[in-house]
Amino acid sequence: MEETKNVGQAGEFEVLEEALLPPVNEFKRFIRVFFRRKVVIIGFALVVLVIFVAIFADLISPYDPYEQDLHNVMAAPNGAHLLGTDALGRDLLSRIMYGTRIALIVGVLTVLISAVIGVAIGLVAGFAQSKVQTVIMRLTDALIAIPSLILQLLLANLLKSFIGGMGSVVVALGLTMFPGYIRMVNAQVLTLKQNDYVLAGRAMGDKKRRIVLRHILPNAVSPLIVMMTMMMGASIMAEAGLSFLGLGIAPPAAAWGQMCREGYQYLMTRPLLSIAPGFAIMILVFSYNMVGDGLRDALDPRLRGSLD
Amino acid sequence: MGRLLTVTGLTTEFRTERGIVSAVKNVSYHLDEGEILGLVGESGCGKSVSQLSLMQLIPTPPGKIVAGEAVFMGADLLKYEKNSKEMSQIRGKNISMIFQEPMTSLNPSMTIAKQMSEMVLMHEKVTKKEAIERSADMLSQVGIPDAAKRLEDYPYQLSGGMRQRVMVGIAMICNPKMIIADEATTALDATIQAQLLELLYEIVGRYHTALVMVTHNLGIVARYANRINVMYAGHIVETGTVKEIWANPLHPYTEGLIHCVPKLGERLLPIKGMPPSLIGRPPTCPFLSRCQYRQKSCFEENVADLTYVDGGTHATACNVRLKEAGQ
Amino acid sequence: MISYIIRRLLYAVLIVILVSVTVFTLIRLLPGDPIEILVSQDIMQDAARDPEYYARLRSEYGLDKPIPIQFINWFFKMLRGDFGKSIIRKFDILGEMKSRIVVTLSLGIVSFIISNVVGILLGILSAIRRGKIVDTVVTVIANIGVTAPTFWIAILLIYFIGFKLKLLPLYGYTLPWKDFGTSVRQSIMPVFVMALGPISMTCRQARSSILEVLNQDHVRTAWSKGLTERKVIFRHVLKNGLMPVVTLQGTMIAMIFGGSAIVETIFVIPGMGKMMVDGMLSQDYPVVQVVTLMLTFVVVLANLLVDLMYGWIDPRIQYE
Numbered sequence: 001m002e003e004t005k006n007v008g009q010a011g012e013f014e015v016l017e018e019a020l021l022p023p024v025n026e027f028k029r030f031i032r033v034f035f036r037r038k039v040v041i042i043g044f045a046l047v048v049l050v051i052f053v054a055i056f057a058d059l060i061s062p063y064d065p066y067e068q069d070l071h072n073v074m075a076a077p078n079g080a081h082l083l084g085t086d087a088l089g090r091d092l093l094s095r096i097m098y099g100t101r102i103a104l105i106v107g108v109l110t111v112l113i114s115a116v117i118g119v120a121i122g123l124v125a126g127f128a129q130s131k132v133q134t135v136i137m138r139l140t141d142a143l144i145a146i147p148s149l150i151l152q153l154l155l156a157n158l159l160k161s162f163i164g165g166m167g168s169v170v171v172a173l174g175l176t177m178f179p180g181y182i183r184m185v186n187a188q189v190l191t192l193k194q195n196d197y198v199l200a201g202r203a204m205g206d207k208k209r210r211i212v213l214r215h216i217l218p219n220a221v222s223p224l225i226v227m228m229t230m231m232m233g234a235s236i237m238a239e240a241g242l243s244f245l246g247l248g249i250a251p252p253a254a255a256w257g258q259m260c261r262e263g264y265q266y267l268m269t270r271p272l273l274s275i276a277p278g279f280a281i282m283i284l285v286f287s288y289n290m291v292g293d294g295l296r297d298a299l300d301p302r303l304r305g306s307l308d
Numbered sequence: 309m310g311r312l313l314t315v316t317g318l319t320t321e322f323r324t325e326r327g328i329v330s331a332v333k334n335v336s337y338h339l340d341e342g343e344i345l346g347l348v349g350e351s352g353c354g355k356s357v358s359q360l361s362l363m364q365l366i367p368t369p370p371g372k373i374v375a376g377e378a379v380f381m382g383a384d385l386l387k388y389e390k391n392s393k394e395m396s397q398i399r400g401k402n403i404s405m406i407f408q409e410p411m412t413s414l415n416p417s418m419t420i421a422k423q424m425s426e427m428v429l430m431h432e433k434v435t436k437k438e439a440i441e442r443s444a445d446m447l448s449q450v451g452i453p454d455a456a457k458r459l460e461d462y463p464y465q466l467s468g469g470m471r472q473r474v475m476v477g478i479a480m481i482c483n484p485k486m487i488i489a490d491e492a493t494t495a496l497d498a499t500i501q502a503q504l505l506e507l508l509y510e511i512v513g514r515y516h517t518a519l520v521m522v523t524h525n526l527g528i529v530a531r532y533a534n535r536i537n538v539m540y541a542g543h544i545v546e547t548g549t550v551k552e553i554w555a556n557p558l559h560p561y562t563e564g565l566i567h568c569v570p571k572l573g574e575r576l577l578p579i580k581g582m583p584p585s586l587i588g589r590p591p592t593c594p595f596l597s598r599c600q601y602r603q604k605s606c607f608e609e610n611v612a613d614l615t616y617v618d619g620g621t622h623a624t625a626c627n628v629r630l631k632e633a634g635q
Numbered sequence: 636m637i638s639y640i641i642r643r644l645l646y647a648v649l650i651v652i653l654v655s656v657t658v659f660t661l662i663r664l665l666p667g668d669p670i671e672i673l674v675s676q677d678i679m680q681d682a683a684r685d686p687e688y689y690a691r692l693r694s695e696y697g698l699d700k701p702i703p704i705q706f707i708n709w710f711f712k713m714l715r716g717d718f719g720k721s722i723i724r725k726f727d728i729l730g731e732m733k734s735r736i737v738v739t740l741s742l743g744i745v746s747f748i749i750s751n752v753v754g755i756l757l758g759i760l761s762a763i764r765r766g767k768i769v770d771t772v773v774t775v776i777a778n779i780g781v782t783a784p785t786f787w788i789a790i791l792l793i794y795f796i797g798f799k800l801k802l803l804p805l806y807g808y809t810l811p812w813k814d815f816g817t818s819v820r821q822s823i824m825p826v827f828v829m830a831l832g833p834i835s836m837t838c839r840q841a842r843s844s845i846l847e848v849l850n851q852d853h854v855r856t857a858w859s860k861g862l863t864e865r866k867v868i869f870r871h872v873l874k875n876g877l878m879p880v881v882t883l884q885g886t887m888i889a890m891i892f893g894g895s896a897i898v899e900t901i902f903v904i905p906g907m908g909k910m911m912v913d914g915m916l917s918q919d920y921p922v923v924q925v926v927t928l929m930l931t932f933v934v935v936l937a938n939l940l941v942d943l944m945y946g947w948i949d950p951r952i953q954y955e
Contacts, residue, residue: 029325039778142650145885145938147893150927153915154661237784241897244786245912257784264790264901271794278787286782365858367850391864400861407859412852417874417949426870427860478860 034298043290050284054100063091065098065254074270086262086273096280098254103236103284106170106255110235111228113174118181119224123216125182126189137186143179151176152238153247166255169248173235184227188220222299226292233288240281256281312485312518313339313362318376318386320354320361323369327587331357333542335376336614339486342516344509346529346550348565349539350583355522358539359488363399364390381485401431404479408491410471414463420447421459424478431482442481450477451507469500473507480511486518494523505532527569530554535621538562541584541594544614548622558617558624558633560599593627601628639946647939654931659706662920670698713925723919732907732929738808739899739906740933743891746826747937750833750887755880757834758841762876763868765846773838780835785894789828789901796824806903825902829894833887840883845876874948881945888937892930 035041053060062082069089077084083092125136155172163171193216201211242248243257244264251258256277263273320332332354339345347355360366361373362385378385380398388395407413415423424443428434434442440459447455450473463471472492479487489508493501509532512519521529529536529550536553538546538561546559557563564579581598591610596602609627616623617633624630670692693699697708712719718729761773797805804821811818848854849872857871895908903909907926914922 138646139653142653145650145889145935146654146931147889147934149893149896150911150930151657153896153911154658154665154923154927157915158661158665233782237782240784241786244784245897245900247912247915257786260784260786260790267790267794268798271790274790275787275794278784278790282779282783282787285784286778289778289782363859365855391858393863396861396863398861399859405856405859407852407856409852413856415853415857415871415875417878418870426862426866430860430862430866475856478856 030298034294036297037294039290040294040297043287044294046283046287047291050100050287051104053097054104057097057101061091061094061097063094065090065095066252067091074266076270077272083272083276084270086259086270087266092259092273092276095254095259096256096277099256099259099277099280100284102166102249102253102255103239103281106166106173106239107232107236107288109170110173110177110239111231113171114176114178114231114235115181115224115228117174118178119185121178122182122185123189125186126193126216133186136182140179140182143176144183148176148238149241152242153245156242156247165253166249169239169242172242173238177231177235177238180231181224181227184223185220188223189216192216192219222295226296226299229288229292229295233285233292236281236288237285240278310341311338312341312343313378313380315358315362315378316376318358318361318378319374320357320366320371321374322371324587329586330542330589331371331586332361334613335539335542335544337537337544337547339518339520341485342512342518343535344512344519344521344533346526346533346536347520347522347539348524348526348529348536350524352583352586353539354542354586355539356490359405359490359520359522361386363403363405363488364388364395365405397431400427400484401482402484403486403488404482404484406472406475406479406487406489406492408494410468410475410495413475414471416463418462419459420461420463420466420474424459424474424481427478427481443477446477446481447474449511450474450480451503452477469496469504472496472504476504476508476511480515480517483515484517486520487512488520488522490522491524492521493528494525525569526565530569538565541589542586543594543611543625545595545625546623547614552620552622556622558622558629559595559626560601561595564598593625595626603628636946640943643939643942643946647935650935651928651932654935655710655928656706658924658927658931659709660702662924663702663705665918665920670696709924718925719921721914721919721922723917723922728922728925731910732925735905735907735910736929736933737810738904739892739895739908739930741811742808742822742825742829742898742904742906743888743895743933745822746829746833746891747884747888749826750830750837750891751884753830754834754837755841755877758838758880759845759868759873761838762842762845762849773842777835777838780831781839783831785828785832786897786901788831789824789898792824792828793901806901808902808904808906821902825898825904828901829891829898832894833890836890837880837883837887841877841880844879845872848872848876851875878945878949881941881948884941885938888941889934892934892937895930 035044067090069085071089072081072085073087073089075081075085075089081091081093083096085091086095121136121140125133125140128136152172155175156169159168159171162168201214239248239255240257240260243255244261246261249255249258251262259277260274260281263270263275263277266273315338316336318332318335319330322329322331335354335358337345347359349355357366357371362378364373364385366373368390373386376386380402383394385395385398388398414420421440421443424446425436425439428439428442429436444455444459447458452458452470452473458466458470463474466474475492487508492508493504496504505528508519511517521533523529526536533550535547535549537544538553538559540559540561546553546557546562548558553562554566557566561579564577567577568579570576579598584594584597593599593602593606593609593611596606599606606627612625612627612630614623614625615630617630670689690699697705700708709719716729718727718732720727721731757773757777761770764770793805796802803823804817806821808821808825809818811822853875854867854871857867862870892908895906896912897908898904899906899909900912907930911923911926911930914920914926
């Protein structure tokens with residue numbers, strides 16, 4: 001009894017504020033985590049460099065990438081042509097520099113097309129009745145099981161007569177690279193649907209569309225950004241593969257895969273003609289992947305607060 | 309009763325992005341053979357970490373045992389390498405642990421038989437057949453009907469309560485000297501919780517095994533334990549027998565905890581405020597900000613070491629109470 | 636378990652049908668009328684201009700009927716073993732494919748096995764030696780493996796190992812039971828190129844899922860039982876950690892057999908992939924049709940096997 005009274009009396013005492021830790025600046029934290037690993041810094045710098053070259057190719061490239069100099073074909077690397085010239089006397093370095101444009105555009109457009117399709121279907125699947133969802137997800141599994149290169153070859157060929165140039169390749173890639181997004185978005189929706197704040201929203205009578213816009217999309221954005229970055233690299237690789245087989249971007253475009261195909265015929269005499277553009281592809285894909293890795297670390301809520 | 313374990317000055321830290329978290333700070337306590345010790349405190353107060361440190365099961369990095377010794381049957385456990393042979397002879401054979409999460413603490417892709425018998429095979433020279441027989445026997449001892457059949461099950465085929473019984477069986481199967489039950493019943497329904505506690509109490513009594521019950525529920529501990537350690541913000545703030553603590557709490561925090569135990573016809577009195585951050589705390593009493601008995605001197609003095617009052621079994625780390633008691 | 640197998644089988648059949656419809660429709664939509672291509676090659680150009688001759692050819696190839704009927708005819712002909720003839724080079728598709736599928740399968744299976752063994756071992760190694768030099772080296776190799784285009788790796792190998800060092804033949808393929816030594820020497824570079832991507836992906840997946848399992852509660856339980864490090868890793872971590880790796884293998888198989896188009900073209904290997912690319916370049920649609928379908932069929936079948944294996948490994952599926 002004595003004690004209870006005691007506490008009752010002291011009920012009015014003031015709880016002191018503990019000195020709080022300074023709030024974490026989210027942006028600073030993001031930057032710090034993102035740039036924690038050296039490879040990510042390198043990758044990021046390379047992506048910036050490629051974008052720079054693509055924008056200013058007209059100014060900085062030593063030659064016109066399409067200008068043929070038939071007196072100067074298959075030149076070895078020299079002072080005038082740092083990487084030499086190809087079978088038509090075009091400057092290899094300039095062609096690789098202009099190739100950044102095609103590579104960047106292919107990557108961005110392909111990812112946009114496939115992400116829009118994939119996210120839309122993924123959301124539908126996530127919110128549909130379980131039967132519809134099962135059908136969609138099984139079809140997605142089926143699509144993933146089909147070698148995408150085969151579908152891309154067929155589609156690119158089919159579209160060639162409708163959309164010229166790069167367009168057919170981009171659309172073909174976009175139409176075949178979306179299943180990954182469906183899986184990811186669907187999984188996100190399913191997890192988030194179970195979350196208390198979404199349940200709370202439901203209980204308070206939020207409309208489905210509102211739940212999608214306010215709760216689910218913002219939370220799915222981080223993995224989506226990471227995936228899109230990774231897929232940029234993947235789509236550039238796929239385009240290069242198609243072009244190398246002669247079934248992608250057609251000559252004389254300065255597309256790296258296409259350049260590898262042309263240069264490959266002279267591998268024994270002028271190896272740089274095929275090795276150099278291939279190296280450019282690898283560098284860009286590597287950079288995208290590294291940036292994606294960095295983004296994943298910086299955006300992953302599970303890693304928040306950890307030090308390792 | 310012989311002394312089984314003496315922990316002195318145990319300090320465990322975690323490196324995090326915002327600074328070093330002192331999860332366990334200068335913790336000292338002891339445990340006798342066959343004794344049941346309650347370790348009570350709010351979540352995040354370091355009670356689990358202190359026990360995992362003992363077993364050297366702290367994930368390193370980010371965690372690290374910075375200081376202290378834990379003498380168990382004459383040898384200091386903290387001197388051993390984390391995954392050394394000596395340490396694996398301690399784990400499971402001499403000290404075993406029951407964890408909180410019944411749904412995830414068992415290996416999902418292994419039968420109960422394998423998970424139980426591998427422990428016996430690891431620590432004793434027996435054949436596989438004997439190990440399986442031992443497992444079946446243990447399963448029926450922990451109250452699982454049709455034990456021989458259940459042995460072939462995978463964890464997902466059992467309910468949460470059943471899994472936790474299996475965990476008790478695994479912990480007991482090598483007849484250890486000591487068991488640490490880390491919030492072993494917290495995640496279960498109240499009725500199943502009671503059954504499991506009875507089982508645990510009964511089985512450690514039968515084998516004369518010492519038991520450390522880690523929990524945030526003072527009521528549970530009061531019912532089963534011999535002695536109680538109260539932890540707050542990484543410190544042990546009070547220790548004593550159940551009777552001493554219940555009748556005469558010597559730390560304001562303990563007092564607060566007792567008022568949090570539901571009793572028929574009485575209003576619950578929650579402790580006001582939040583536990584302090586464990587990063588870069590000053591050396592003053594950690595309970596200071598929430599304490600209704602604090603005095604001016606509390607703001608200046610370092611927190612007292614756990615000091616026994618009257619040379620008995622009852623100790624507190626409260627400066628004010630120690631002064632009152634003339635220490 | 637039996638219902639699981641039946642469901643998977645039905646599912647595989649469904650995919651094959653779905654893919655055949657898709658491939659068939661896509662090819663019918665492709666530009667270039669196969670008959671025109673056929674006629675344009677005909678030596679008797681006069682006869683070719685005759686509309687009657689044209690129509691006769693159309694009905695001979697069954698192209699005068701509506702597309703769904705054409706599809707059904709084609710599909711059932713194939714079930715009877717009649718795969719049709721090449722328009723351009725007139726060979727019997729089935730006969731040609733019989734020899735080629737053996738080549739593609741033998742290379743593909745070897746690559747698949749190597750990619751699994753090497754990828755998983757490297758993944759385990761780098762996970763349990765996390766942060767050590769081994770881990771760094773493996774991570775770098777795996778990064779190169781997923782970022783370098785297969786044809787580029789092939790070009791490098793051909794130039795440096797084949798041409799400069801003259802260690803291995805530049806191109807060609809011999810079946811192992813015809814001349815084992817030559818076969819092995821010719822296979823090393825193509826298999827390496829085919830397996831590199833899957834090795835890297837398997838390795839990355841194995842590493843990350845093992846690291847995840849290492850932090851799970853049941854592994855802490857295993858440690859608390861006093862098991863040795865080796866027992867904890869082999870018994871408790873690996874089996875659970877490698878399950879996601881098993882599911883990944885479906886995609887890897889698709890990657891290997893899809894990639895055969897590039898690898899076989901570069902190394903001039905007479906397999907299905909090269910047959911498909913050649914058919915595509917010369918607009919030989921009956922060939923493309925059958926070959927794409929067969930490649931997909933191989934992949935679906937392999938996926939089915941992976942699924943069944945997964946059901947065998949994960950006890951939760953047996954229970955369903």
